[in-house]
Amino acid sequence: MEYKPREIEKKWKKYWEDNEVYKVSNNSDRPKYYVLDMFPYPSGSGLHVGHPLGYIASDIFSRYKRLKGFNVLHPMGYDAFGLPAEQYAVQIGVHPAESTRKNINRYRQQLDNIGLSFDWSREVQTCDPKYYKWTQWIFIQLFQHYYCNDADKARPITELVEAFSKEGNARINASTDFEGSFSADDWNNMSAKEQDDVLSHYRLAYRQVQYVNWCEALGTILANDEIKDGVSERGGHPVERKPMVQWSLRTTAYAQRLLDGLERVDWSEALKTEQRNWIGRSEGAKAFFKLKGHDEQIEIFTTRPDTIFGATFMVLAPEHDWVDMITTPEQRAKIDTYLDYVGSRSELQRMSEVKKITGEFTGAYAINPLTGKEIPIWVAEYVLKDYGTGAIMAVPSDDERDNNFANHFGLEIIPVVDKSDYPDADMKDKVGKMINSGFVTGMDVKDAIDAVIQKLEEDGIGAKQINYKLRDANFSRQRYWGEPFPIIFDDEDVPHPVGVSELPVELPALDNFKPTSEGKAPLGRLEDWMNSEQGRREIDTMPGFAGSSWYFLRYMDADNDDEFISQEAVNYWQDVDLYVGGKEHAVGHLLYSRTWHKFFYDLGLVPTDEPFKKLINQGMIGGRSNFVYRANEKFAEHYLEEQLKSVSHTFEKNKIIGEGENAFEVDFACETHKVAIELKALHRLERYDDKHHEQFEKLDYTFVPIATEEIFSHYHDFSPIAEKIKKATDKGKAEPNVNTKDTALFVSQDMIEDRSMVTKLHVDVNIVHHDFLDTDAFEKSRTDFRRAVYVLNEEGKYKCSHAIEKMSKSKFNVVNPDDMVDQYGADCFRMYEMFLGPIEQGKPWNTEGINGVQSFLKKFYALFYDENGWRVVDEKPTAEELKVVHACIKNVNRDIERFAFNTCVSEFMKCTNELRRLKSYKKSLLQDLVVLLAPFAPHLCEELWHELGHEGTVNLATYPTHNEDYLKESAITYPISINGKKRATYDFPIDASKEDIEKEALALDIIQKWTEGKTIRKVIVVPKRMVNIVVG
RNA sequence: GCCGAUGUGGCGGAACUGGUAGACGCGCUGGAUUCAAAAUCCAGUUCUCGCAAGAGAGUGGGGGUUCGAUUCCCCCCGUCGGUACCA
Structure with missing residues (x-):
C-alpha cells in the first residue's frame, strides 16, 4: 500500500483537535516541563521555511518530554502590537486591528499545517484588552516602586515617601539620578508637584526629558536596539537626537543583577557575552573637579584614576547642562556655532564620521584636584551625554581619543605611565609604572588606581564607582497601535495611575494614524478621550517590548481576569525550561524580559529570578537563489556584427555617414550598398518616424532599423534579418518587426562568453530544478518573459547559477512551508528541516534534498505494508534485529538530549534501511520505533500506532528504553x-x-x-x- | 578596531571523552525494471596516479604536543554575526 501523507495527516489533525490532545492542565502528578518559542510578530508576508525551524525543534522536544512522562507546557501566541501594522495602515488605509487579525489567522493556518502540538487554549495576543489590562497593571507596579540598593530589590514608593517625610533623603541608598539633598522639613514643605518631581527620579517607571532617537519618517522615537547602523531597523529611515519628555524604565537599577544572573543560565557563551557587552560594566572612580571662578564642581567618571596627574584638560558633552553656564563671553559665539553644528548632525553622520575630530574651547577652566593646576574645559562630540557623567578628565598621554584631540588642538600632554617593561602593551592596557604623578610616582598602575581612589575618598572629592553602558529604557512611543498608558495627569501635570478596577484602559477606535498637527501622538486627535473627567490622559503608547516582556508568564494562566497570573499556576510552572528562538532578540527582548522578571521576583510574584533556564538560538536558513542571464544590447550588437560579416555586405561598426553638419554616427553602415543600420530596443525604434528615413534619404542611404528584440527572436536563424536588410536595399525602406515585442534572450550559465553582455536576474527558485530552468514555467511566470529565446548548453538545457542569500520576496528565493507540506506532507517537511543540519547553525535551504526524507518515510511505511496490505507479524525478534533497533533507540535518545535532531533523522534512516535489508516486520520492534519516531513524524506515527492496535494517542505512549545487553558485540x-x-x-x-x-x-x-x-x-x-x- | 561564531567531498552535513575521517542524505555515474518516462531497486562515488592489486595526499594555511590530532596548544588567513568615540 502506498504511503499517502495527505490523507493520514488530515485525519489525525482532526483527531487531535477533537480530542483536545494538546490541552495541558495546571494540575498534574507529572513533573512539569515548559518549552517556549519566541513570540512571533505576525507579519504580512507569512512564514517562509526558515521560520518554523525553531518551532519544529521545540515541538519535537515537547513531544519527546511528554513521552518521557512530563507534563509539558508548549504554548503559542502573538506579539500583535507594533509599528509595521500601523505603517501599513497609514499607507494602505487598513486598520491595524484588521490587518493584525488577518495576519494572525494566516500564521495560525501555517502553524497548524506543520502539526505543532501547541495548547491553543492558552493563546495570548498582546493587543487583546484582556491581556494588556495586565501589561498596564505591571506598568503601574513599576510606577509605584523604586529600587532600594540596600535591600538590592524593588520596594514600594510609599516606603520612600515615608522615609523622606521622616528624615529627608540623606540616608536613602536608592537607584536614582537625583542630585542634592533635602531634610524631612524640606520634603514636607514641598508642593505635591515638587514632591512628584523628586519621586520621579526614583520611580522604576518615570518621566524625564531625554535625548531620544527620533525618527521623523516613522514619526516616533526608537529604542537603541531598534536602530541599526544609525538608521531605523524597520525601513532604514534616518534617526536624529532630540530632547523629549518621555516615559522611561529604570532598567539600569537592575544592571548588576542582569549581569550576575547570566552566570546561572544555560545559554550559549556567545549570547551571554553579547548581553554582557550590552550591559557594559566598567569599574573606575568618580571625581569632582572644581571650576575656576564658580562654586560648582564638575563630576567626571574615569576607569583610569591612576592617570589623573596627566589630566591636562577636561571635555564636556555638547549636551552637558553646564556648557551654557561656564562658557565665557569671549568664547560664546564659537561655542554656539559649535553646538549648532553638533545639532545639525544626524545619528548616521555621527556614526560614520567617528574619526573626525571636532570640539571647541569654552573659555572656562577646571582645577585638577591632585595637581592643583588649571586645565581648560572643552566641549566635544566624542564625549557622550548618556555615558558616565557626560564629562571626562582628558588624559592625552594614555587615552587614544584624548591623545588625538590634544594633538589636533595643540593641548598639553604629560606622560604619566612608563610602559617600557611592556613592549607589547598599548595605551589602554592597565600596566606600567607611574611617572610624573606626585605621590603615586613609582607605583604599578594597579596599585596607583587604588591609591588615587583612596586619596580622592579621603579628600572627599571622589569615590570608587561602577558604571554601566546600559541605559534606562525608553518606554514612550508616539504611536497608535500599542498599549495606552494607564496614566492621567492632573492640572499640575502630575501623573496618577488609573485605579486597578478601571483597567484596562482600552485603546480607543481611531482611523487616522498620523501624528496631530502639533506633532503629538495620534491619540491626541481624540480630544474627548484625552480630556477625561479625571484629567488629561497620556496619549503616547507603550513600545513593542511591553507586551512581550512577560507573555511567557501569562501562558501559565492565560484566562485569569483577577490576577496577571495566579500563584498556584506560577508555582507549578515556575519558569521556562527551554526557550527557542532567533538570535535577533539577544539584547532587546531577552534583556527586558529578564528585567521585568526580576522585578516580579522582588515583588514576590514569581518564584524564580531568571525566566529562561536554557536557551537555544536557531540559525538562519538562507535562501538558495537562482539566476538567469538575459542578453543585453551589447550582446545583440556583438551578435549582429558577427552575422553581418557572414552576409556579403561590408558593414562597418559605429560608422559616421554624411559630412560636416549633416554627419552622424550609425551603429552599422555599408558604404557600397548605402545601407545604415540602427540597433535599438524596440520601444526606442518605435519613436523613429519618417523624418529619420528622410534624413538618410538625403544622404542617399537606406535606413534599416533593427530591434534588439528582433535579433534575439532570430538568434537561432539569422536569415530573416539578412532577408530584411536585403529587401530594404532594394525597396529603400524597412520597419522594425513589432511582433517581436517582449522577446528576450537568455543565455545558459555555462554558455556565457562575456559577462558584460548579459544581465543577471533572480529567477523564482520554484521553477528551477537541480539548477536547470523549467523554461515553460519560466515563460508563464512573467509577461515580459513570454517570448523567451534561449542559448542552451550542449545537453540542450538551460543552466542557472546560484547563490545563498537571505530569503526574501525580492530575490524570488522564498520557499513557503505550505507548499512543502502540500507536496511532501508535514511529517516529511518537519524531518527535512531537522535533517538540514545542527539547529544552532545557519544553513541554506535546498528543496532538492527533501526527497531523501520522503523516500525514508516511504521505506518506513513499507515496513508495515506491502502491496497486499498489512505485513507486520507478531514474532520474536532475532538478536541482530534487536541490536539494530536498540542502537537506534539509544542514539536517538542521546541525540535528542543534546538537541542534535539532524543526527536523529540519520539514525532513523539507518535503522529503517537495516530492517529492510533484514526483511524484518516484527511488531514488538516496529512498535518501539513508532513511539521513537512520533515526535518527528507525529501524523504517520499516530496512524501506525492505531494500526498496531492501540487505543488513544501515541503522544501518551511510553518512550522506549534501550537494553544494553542487545548491543553487545561478540x-x-x-x-x-x-x-x-x-x-x-x-x-x-x-x-x-x-x-x-x-x-x-x-x-x-x-x-x-x-x-x-x-x-x-x-x-x-x-x-x-x-x-x-x-x-x- | 574590539567581541563571538565558523572553515571537513560537487552540495547539506557526521565523527560521543585524542583512536578506522567523510555516517546519513542530495547530486552524479553505471546497471535492472519499463515501449518510454517518472517512480522503484542494485552497485559505485574524497582527490591524484594506476586496467587492477595498490600507492600517495587529505578536515582553511603554518608550526607544536602525542604512538596517534577534524578533536588539545601557538601563530596566520577566509567567511558570517554582534558592537563601536563607553572615558
Whole structure:
C-alpha cells in the first residue's frame, strides 16, 4: 500500500483537535516541563521555511518530554502590537486591528499545517484588552516602586515617601539620578508637584526629558536596539537626537543583577557575552573637579584614576547642562556655532564620521584636584551625554581619543605611565609604572588606581564607582497601535495611575494614524478621550517590548481576569525550561524580559529570578537563489556584427555617414550598398518616424532599423534579418518587426562568453530544478518573459547559477512551508528541516534534498505494508534485529538530549534501511520505533500506532528504553595502523587480551609486509578501540 | 578596531571523552525494471596516479604536543554575526 501523507495527516489533525490532545492542565502528578518559542510578530508576508525551524525543534522536544512522562507546557501566541501594522495602515488605509487579525489567522493556518502540538487554549495576543489590562497593571507596579540598593530589590514608593517625610533623603541608598539633598522639613514643605518631581527620579517607571532617537519618517522615537547602523531597523529611515519628555524604565537599577544572573543560565557563551557587552560594566572612580571662578564642581567618571596627574584638560558633552553656564563671553559665539553644528548632525553622520575630530574651547577652566593646576574645559562630540557623567578628565598621554584631540588642538600632554617593561602593551592596557604623578610616582598602575581612589575618598572629592553602558529604557512611543498608558495627569501635570478596577484602559477606535498637527501622538486627535473627567490622559503608547516582556508568564494562566497570573499556576510552572528562538532578540527582548522578571521576583510574584533556564538560538536558513542571464544590447550588437560579416555586405561598426553638419554616427553602415543600420530596443525604434528615413534619404542611404528584440527572436536563424536588410536595399525602406515585442534572450550559465553582455536576474527558485530552468514555467511566470529565446548548453538545457542569500520576496528565493507540506506532507517537511543540519547553525535551504526524507518515510511505511496490505507479524525478534533497533533507540535518545535532531533523522534512516535489508516486520520492534519516531513524524506515527492496535494517542505512549545487553558485540573490528596510518582491519573477540591482540596483529600478512625489515619499536593496543604499531 | 561564531567531498552535513575521517542524505555515474518516462531497486562515488592489486595526499594555511590530532596548544588567513568615540 502506498504511503499517502495527505490523507493520514488530515485525519489525525482532526483527531487531535477533537480530542483536545494538546490541552495541558495546571494540575498534574507529572513533573512539569515548559518549552517556549519566541513570540512571533505576525507579519504580512507569512512564514517562509526558515521560520518554523525553531518551532519544529521545540515541538519535537515537547513531544519527546511528554513521552518521557512530563507534563509539558508548549504554548503559542502573538506579539500583535507594533509599528509595521500601523505603517501599513497609514499607507494602505487598513486598520491595524484588521490587518493584525488577518495576519494572525494566516500564521495560525501555517502553524497548524506543520502539526505543532501547541495548547491553543492558552493563546495570548498582546493587543487583546484582556491581556494588556495586565501589561498596564505591571506598568503601574513599576510606577509605584523604586529600587532600594540596600535591600538590592524593588520596594514600594510609599516606603520612600515615608522615609523622606521622616528624615529627608540623606540616608536613602536608592537607584536614582537625583542630585542634592533635602531634610524631612524640606520634603514636607514641598508642593505635591515638587514632591512628584523628586519621586520621579526614583520611580522604576518615570518621566524625564531625554535625548531620544527620533525618527521623523516613522514619526516616533526608537529604542537603541531598534536602530541599526544609525538608521531605523524597520525601513532604514534616518534617526536624529532630540530632547523629549518621555516615559522611561529604570532598567539600569537592575544592571548588576542582569549581569550576575547570566552566570546561572544555560545559554550559549556567545549570547551571554553579547548581553554582557550590552550591559557594559566598567569599574573606575568618580571625581569632582572644581571650576575656576564658580562654586560648582564638575563630576567626571574615569576607569583610569591612576592617570589623573596627566589630566591636562577636561571635555564636556555638547549636551552637558553646564556648557551654557561656564562658557565665557569671549568664547560664546564659537561655542554656539559649535553646538549648532553638533545639532545639525544626524545619528548616521555621527556614526560614520567617528574619526573626525571636532570640539571647541569654552573659555572656562577646571582645577585638577591632585595637581592643583588649571586645565581648560572643552566641549566635544566624542564625549557622550548618556555615558558616565557626560564629562571626562582628558588624559592625552594614555587615552587614544584624548591623545588625538590634544594633538589636533595643540593641548598639553604629560606622560604619566612608563610602559617600557611592556613592549607589547598599548595605551589602554592597565600596566606600567607611574611617572610624573606626585605621590603615586613609582607605583604599578594597579596599585596607583587604588591609591588615587583612596586619596580622592579621603579628600572627599571622589569615590570608587561602577558604571554601566546600559541605559534606562525608553518606554514612550508616539504611536497608535500599542498599549495606552494607564496614566492621567492632573492640572499640575502630575501623573496618577488609573485605579486597578478601571483597567484596562482600552485603546480607543481611531482611523487616522498620523501624528496631530502639533506633532503629538495620534491619540491626541481624540480630544474627548484625552480630556477625561479625571484629567488629561497620556496619549503616547507603550513600545513593542511591553507586551512581550512577560507573555511567557501569562501562558501559565492565560484566562485569569483577577490576577496577571495566579500563584498556584506560577508555582507549578515556575519558569521556562527551554526557550527557542532567533538570535535577533539577544539584547532587546531577552534583556527586558529578564528585567521585568526580576522585578516580579522582588515583588514576590514569581518564584524564580531568571525566566529562561536554557536557551537555544536557531540559525538562519538562507535562501538558495537562482539566476538567469538575459542578453543585453551589447550582446545583440556583438551578435549582429558577427552575422553581418557572414552576409556579403561590408558593414562597418559605429560608422559616421554624411559630412560636416549633416554627419552622424550609425551603429552599422555599408558604404557600397548605402545601407545604415540602427540597433535599438524596440520601444526606442518605435519613436523613429519618417523624418529619420528622410534624413538618410538625403544622404542617399537606406535606413534599416533593427530591434534588439528582433535579433534575439532570430538568434537561432539569422536569415530573416539578412532577408530584411536585403529587401530594404532594394525597396529603400524597412520597419522594425513589432511582433517581436517582449522577446528576450537568455543565455545558459555555462554558455556565457562575456559577462558584460548579459544581465543577471533572480529567477523564482520554484521553477528551477537541480539548477536547470523549467523554461515553460519560466515563460508563464512573467509577461515580459513570454517570448523567451534561449542559448542552451550542449545537453540542450538551460543552466542557472546560484547563490545563498537571505530569503526574501525580492530575490524570488522564498520557499513557503505550505507548499512543502502540500507536496511532501508535514511529517516529511518537519524531518527535512531537522535533517538540514545542527539547529544552532545557519544553513541554506535546498528543496532538492527533501526527497531523501520522503523516500525514508516511504521505506518506513513499507515496513508495515506491502502491496497486499498489512505485513507486520507478531514474532520474536532475532538478536541482530534487536541490536539494530536498540542502537537506534539509544542514539536517538542521546541525540535528542543534546538537541542534535539532524543526527536523529540519520539514525532513523539507518535503522529503517537495516530492517529492510533484514526483511524484518516484527511488531514488538516496529512498535518501539513508532513511539521513537512520533515526535518527528507525529501524523504517520499516530496512524501506525492505531494500526498496531492501540487505543488513544501515541503522544501518551511510553518512550522506549534501550537494553544494553542487545548491543553487545561478540567481536570488534580493530583498525591496525603502522605509525598511525591505518593499514588493515581485523576482527578480535570482545574479550581478547591485549597480548593476544598484539601477537595476532603482528602475525597478519599485511602487517608483516609493512614491518618487514624494520624495527618494531612499540605496539599500542587500546582494547575495543585500535592497534598502532610503531616501526622505525 | 574590539567581541563571538565558523572553515571537513560537487552540495547539506557526521565523527560521543585524542583512536578506522567523510555516517546519513542530495547530486552524479553505471546497471535492472519499463515501449518510454517518472517512480522503484542494485552497485559505485574524497582527490591524484594506476586496467587492477595498490600507492600517495587529505578536515582553511603554518608550526607544536602525542604512538596517534577534524578533536588539545601557538601563530596566520577566509567567511558570517554582534558592537563601536563607553572615558
